[in-house]
Amino acid sequence: MKIAIYGYGNLGRGVECAARYHKDVELIGIFTRRAPDTLKTVTGAPVYSANDVLKFKDKIDVLILCGGSATDLPHITPELARNFNVLDSFDTHAKIPEHFAAVDEAAKSTSHTALISAGWDPGLFSVARLYASAVLPEGENYTFWGTGISQGHSDAIRRIEGVVDARQYTVPIEEALAEVRSGKSPALSTAEKHKRVCFVVAKDGADLVRIEKEIKEMPNYFADYDTTVTFITAEELREKHSGMPHGGSVIRNGKTGFDGENTHTVEFSLKLDSNPEFTASVLVAYARAVYKMAARGRIGALTVFDVAPADISEMSGEEIRAHML
Amino acid sequence: MKIAIYGYGNLGRGVECAARYHKDVELIGIFTRRAPDTLKTVTGAPVYSANDVLKFKDKIDVLILCGGSATDLPHITPELARNFNVLDSFDTHAKIPEHFAAVDEAAKSTSHTALISAGWDPGLFSVARLYASAVLPEGENYTFWGTGISQGHSDAIRRIEGVVDARQYTVPIEEALAEVRSGKSPALSTAEKHKRVCFVVAKDGADLVRIEKEIKEMPNYFADYDTTVTFITAEELREKHSGMPHGGSVIRNGKTGFDGENTHTVEFSLKLDSNPEFTASVLVAYARAVYKMAARGRIGALTVFDVAPADISEMSGEEIRAHML
Numbered sequence: 001m002k003i004a005i006y007g008y009g010n011l012g013r014g015v016e017c018a019a020r021y022h023k024d025v026e027l028i029g030i031f032t033r034r035a036p037d038t039l040k041t042v043t044g045a046p047v048y049s050a051n052d053v054l055k056f057k058d059k060i061d062v063l064i065l066c067g068g069s070a071t072d073l074p075h076i077t078p079e080l081a082r083n084f085n086v087l088d089s090f091d092t093h094a095k096i097p098e099h100f101a102a103v104d105e106a107a108k109s110t111s112h113t114a115l116i117s118a119g120w121d122p123g124l125f126s127v128a129r130l131y132a133s134a135v136l137p138e139g140e141n142y143t144f145w146g147t148g149i150s151q152g153h154s155d156a157i158r159r160i161e162g163v164v165d166a167r168q169y170t171v172p173i174e175e176a177l178a179e180v181r182s183g184k185s186p187a188l189s190t191a192e193k194h195k196r197v198c199f200v201v202a203k204d205g206a207d208l209v210r211i212e213k214e215i216k217e218m219p220n221y222f223a224d225y226d227t228t229v230t231f232i233t234a235e236e237l238r239e240k241h242s243g244m245p246h247g248g249s250v251i252r253n254g255k256t257g258f259d260g261e262n263t264h265t266v267e268f269s270l271k272l273d274s275n276p277e278f279t280a281s282v283l284v285a286y287a288r289a290v291y292k293m294a295a296r297g298r299i300g301a302l303t304v305f306d307v308a309p310a311d312i313s314e315m316s317g318e319e320i321r322a323h324m325l
Numbered sequence: 326m327k328i329a330i331y332g333y334g335n336l337g338r339g340v341e342c343a344a345r346y347h348k349d350v351e352l353i354g355i356f357t358r359r360a361p362d363t364l365k366t367v368t369g370a371p372v373y374s375a376n377d378v379l380k381f382k383d384k385i386d387v388l389i390l391c392g393g394s395a396t397d398l399p400h401i402t403p404e405l406a407r408n409f410n411v412l413d414s415f416d417t418h419a420k421i422p423e424h425f426a427a428v429d430e431a432a433k434s435t436s437h438t439a440l441i442s443a444g445w446d447p448g449l450f451s452v453a454r455l456y457a458s459a460v461l462p463e464g465e466n467y468t469f470w471g472t473g474i475s476q477g478h479s480d481a482i483r484r485i486e487g488v489v490d491a492r493q494y495t496v497p498i499e500e501a502l503a504e505v506r507s508g509k510s511p512a513l514s515t516a517e518k519h520k521r522v523c524f525v526v527a528k529d530g531a532d533l534v535r536i537e538k539e540i541k542e543m544p545n546y547f548a549d550y551d552t553t554v555t556f557i558t559a560e561e562l563r564e565k566h567s568g569m570p571h572g573g574s575v576i577r578n579g580k581t582g583f584d585g586e587n588t589h590t591v592e593f594s595l596k597l598d599s600n601p602e603f604t605a606s607v608l609v610a611y612a613r614a615v616y617k618m619a620a621r622g623r624i625g626a627l628t629v630f631d632v633a634p635a636d637i638s639e640m641s642g643e644e645i646r647a648h649m650l
Contacts, residue, residue, distance in 0.1 A: 017583050021462045042583055096650050097643070117650055124456065126650045127634050128593075131449065133649065134610040134637040135603075137346045183596070256606055258342050258367050262598035264606075268453075269594075271508070273587035278460075281581055281589075285459040305635040305645050309452050312459040313630075318422070320630050324458065325421050325442055325451045 001291045002059060003284070004028045006050065006080065007066035008039060010244070011089065014280025015064050016042050022284055024314050028060055057083055061294075062287040064088075066280075074099060077116065078106035081301075085294045087115040087286055089279055091122055096303075104301035113294035115302045118286040119279040120270060121145070121248070127304050128250040128268030136254025136264060140185040144177055144193055146170040148246025148275060156221045157198060160214050162206030165234060167241040169197040173226070177249070183263045185253045191224040198229045201237050246275035285312040326616045327384060328609070329353045331375065331405065332391035333364060335569070336414065339605025340389050341367050347609055349639050353385055382408055386619075387612040389413075391605075399424060402441065403431035406626075410619045412440040412611055414604055416447055421628075429626035438619035440627045443611040444604040445595055446470070446573070452629050453575040453593035461579025461589060465510040469502055469518055471495035473571025473600060481546045482523055485539050487531030490559060492566040494522040498551070502574065508588045510578045520551040524566050526559045571600035610637040 001024055005012045008030050019027040020043065029046040032039055036047040048056070053063075063084040067073050069092045077088045081103050090099050099116055107114040117123065121143070129141050150170045157166035176193045179186055198215060202208055212229045215222055232240075249269035256262045272278045286304065289311035293302065313320055326349055330337045333355050344352040345368065354371040357364055361372040373381070378388075388409040392398050394417045402413045406428050415424050424441055432439040442448065446468070454466050475495045482491035501518045504511055523540060527533055537554045540547055557565075574594040581587045597603045611629065614636035618627065638645055 014581070018581060020583075021581070023462075093650065097647050100646055122650045124460070124591075127456070129649050130634045130638055130645060131452070134613075134634070134639065135449070135606045137348075137639065181596075254606075256339070256343060256346070256599060256602040258345075262602055264598060264603050265594075265596040266449075267592070267594045267596075269592045271506075271590040271592075273589060274581060277581040277587055278589050281460045281579075288459075303646055303650055305638075305642070305650070306633050308631050308633045309455045309459070310630040313455055314459065314462065317630070320455060321425055321628055322422050324454050325418065325447045325628055325630070 001288060002026050002028050002061045003287050004056065004060045004063050005030045005045075005066055006053065006063055006076070007072065008032045008034075008041075008047075009066065010276035011280055011283075012066035013042050014274070014277040015066060015283055016045055017277065018281045018284045021281075022288070022314060024288070025284060028056065053080070054083060060084060062087065062290045064283050064287055066283075074102070077114065078102045081107040081112050081114040082110045083112070085113045085290050087118055087283060087290050089119040089123070089283060090117045091119060093122065096122070100301050100303070108300045111299045113290050113299055113302065115286055115290050115304070115307070117303055119282050120272075123279070123282050123304055124270070125248070125250045125268065128266075129252070130305060132250070132252035132254065132266040132268075136252060136256065136266065138256075138260060139252050139254025142180045142188065142193070142251045142253075143248065144172040144180075144251070145248040146172050146194060146246065148248070148272070149244055153196065153198075153221055156218060157200060157215055160211055162203050162211050163200055164203055165201040165237055167199045167237065169199075171195050171197050172248070180251050180253065181265060181267065183253050183265050189224075191226075195226040195228070196222055198227065199232050199237060199241050200229055201234045202231055243273065244275045245273055246278075247271040288312055288314065326613060327351050327353050327386045328612050329381065329385045329388050330355045330370075330391055331378065331388055331401070332397065333357045333359075333366075333372075334391065335601035336605055336608075337391035338367050339599070339602040340391060340608055341370055342602065343606045343609045346606075347613070347639060349613070350609060353381065378405070379408060385409060387412065387615045389608050389612055391608075399427070402439065403427045406432040406437050406439040407435050408437070410438045410615050412443055412608060412615050414444040414448070414608060415442045416444060418447065421447070425626050425628070433625045436624045438615050438624055438627065440611055440615050440629070440632070442628055444607050445597075448604075448607050448629055449595070450573070450575045450593065453591075454577070455630060457575070457577035457579065457591040457593075461577060461581065461591065463581075463585060464577050464579025467505045467513065467518070467576045467578075468573065469497040469505075469576070470573040471497050471519060471571065473573070473597070474569055478521065478523075478546055481543060482525060482540055485536055487528050487536050488525055489528055490526040490562055492524045492562065494524075496520050496522050497573070505576050505578065506590060506592065508578050508590050514549075516549040516551075520553070521547055523552065523554045524557050524562060525554060526562050527556055568598065569600045570598055571603075572596040613637055613639065
């Protein structure tokens with residue numbers, strides 16, 4: 001299977017590395033909108049200009065789109081789905097139906113296959129929610145995120161006057177997690193499930209009291225949450241907080257029996273050293289599914305819900321039945 | 326979707342109850358090899374003789390086979406797959422390829438759809454192993470079972486001279502579980518992951534020392550394990566140990582990055598009040614997939630690996646994309 005990467009940030013680098021672990025995957029190259037000769041790739045993979053991507057139409061089985069969900073993917077995915085089998089990690093949950101429709105129309109117009117919103121949330125977490133909900137129709141789903149870096153919240157802090165740099169960790173509240181894991185089904189808001197832990201580098205002489213107040217009172221981002229702010233040096237930030245860990249848990253408590261007398265707790269959890277590298281690993285596995293499903297003539301837009309587990313595996317049906325079932 | 330149950334033990338009763346939670350499912354009846362009028366069903370569902378099942382050929386969309394894996398399913402599933410779309414919970418891991426081949430041949434001979442080995446292990450645990458392995462090809466899988474009743478081990482104790490009744494709990498060893506959850510990948514045998522906790526009711530005047538010794542030295546079942554034996558009264562066994570809890574965790578620790586520098590832990594875990602009721606709930610969800618896939622002309626034998634998550638859901642594609650992704 002010949003893949004290529006379109007867009008070369010953290011996610012693109014993750015796909016470049018992930019491809020090394022899949023014996024059936026050949027990485028053709030990386031397409032960038034920057035000047036190709038300014039990019040140094042991790043593995044030495046060749047770099048091409050995004051402007052030349054159509055020249056590779058017949059050389060790429062699946063093109064993995066590594067752009068951002070806010071401005072890139074809404075137009076890039078439909079555009080490229082007219083010429084390639086593609087997949088993306090579109091993660092603006094509220095706009096998924098709209099994105100799906102646009103990609104579906106584009107992919108069908110030229111008989112291509114396009115999978116959207118692969119990754120872990122949306123992605124493997126979505127799959128976990130669906131399995132648990134289908135098996136236990138009577139019950140409640142809970143999603144806890146973290147401990148992990150939230151890029152959006154870190155950026156929001158950086159925009160405050162006097163802030164040089166910042167990292168925000170989303171941390172699940174242990175008591176809430178324990179209550180849900182015990183089989184109870186409390187009503188919990190996002191703020192009742194998570195706290196926000198901020199590490200901030202301030203300018204010399206900046207008003208730390210004002211910065212802390214502005215963070216803690218920021219609507220939507222922090223105001224409703226148990227938020228802690230710790231001021232640290234730029235060196236400490238670099239040394240201790242430059243990783244991109246993340247993770248979380250999807251939990252469903254559901255009832256069975258004649259009258260709901262038995263409770264079952266289904267949990268899927270992730271603890272990730274590197275959020276972009278894990279997301280990239282999911283993308284490569286689903287690129288394989290796109291490749292197999294395109295070969296079977298399944299055209300149009302797809303999500304992880306439409307993909308049978310066997311299609312993301314490198315192994316044959318015989319092998320997975322003998323060794324994994 | 327019209328379903329029927331073939332075989333009426335704990336699992337059959339579980340399916341009978343589970344069907345109540347699925348709005349799109351209608352339970353046509355229960356087929357038994359016992360005299361139908363001797364059975365009292367939980368929900369008042371009608372009972373028919375297994376001998377009459379072929380008379381219902383056109384009234385049943387999917388027949389759920391609730392027999393045992395040792396002697397029933399190896400011949401029942403292929404036999405009934407010639408006349409119905411069926412699914413079973415065949416769980417003799419080593420014989421799955423053989424069972425799959427027999428069922429595949431039978432189902433294809435008359436264009437039926439037959440899914441084998443649904444449940445949680447094999448079943449949802451298998452699916453969890455496959456997702457994690459496909460996403461992180463470099464890594465190790467671990468399966469921990471329990472805390473839960475093992476029927477086979479309980480039966481083995483009951484066969485000892487002087488034993489009236491017994492329950493054996495398989496219990497994961499906390500230290501091993503914690504080590505794996507921390508991201509390490511130790512080599513662990515089944516005995517290094519689990520201990521065996523036995524509650525035994527002995528005959529009046531039986532030699533308890535001998536019984537305990539026979540249990541602890543029983544090859545395969547107990548000899549390799551940290552085994553504890555507690556003698557209790559028949560009343561205490563009935564009061565405290567008559568449930569059928571089970572569960573466990575599938576964990577994969579996998580590497581990513583240029584040279585495996587980052588570790589990720591993927592865990593799927595179950596905590597079940599009732600093993601047969603949860604297994605039955607999985608069967609009903611997969612019966613829906615058999616129904617949908619049969620309607621699309623997908624004939625022959627299938628496993629959970631061949632089923633896209635969307636096919637086990639009661640919801641439409643639009644609904645799951647809008648609410649679950």
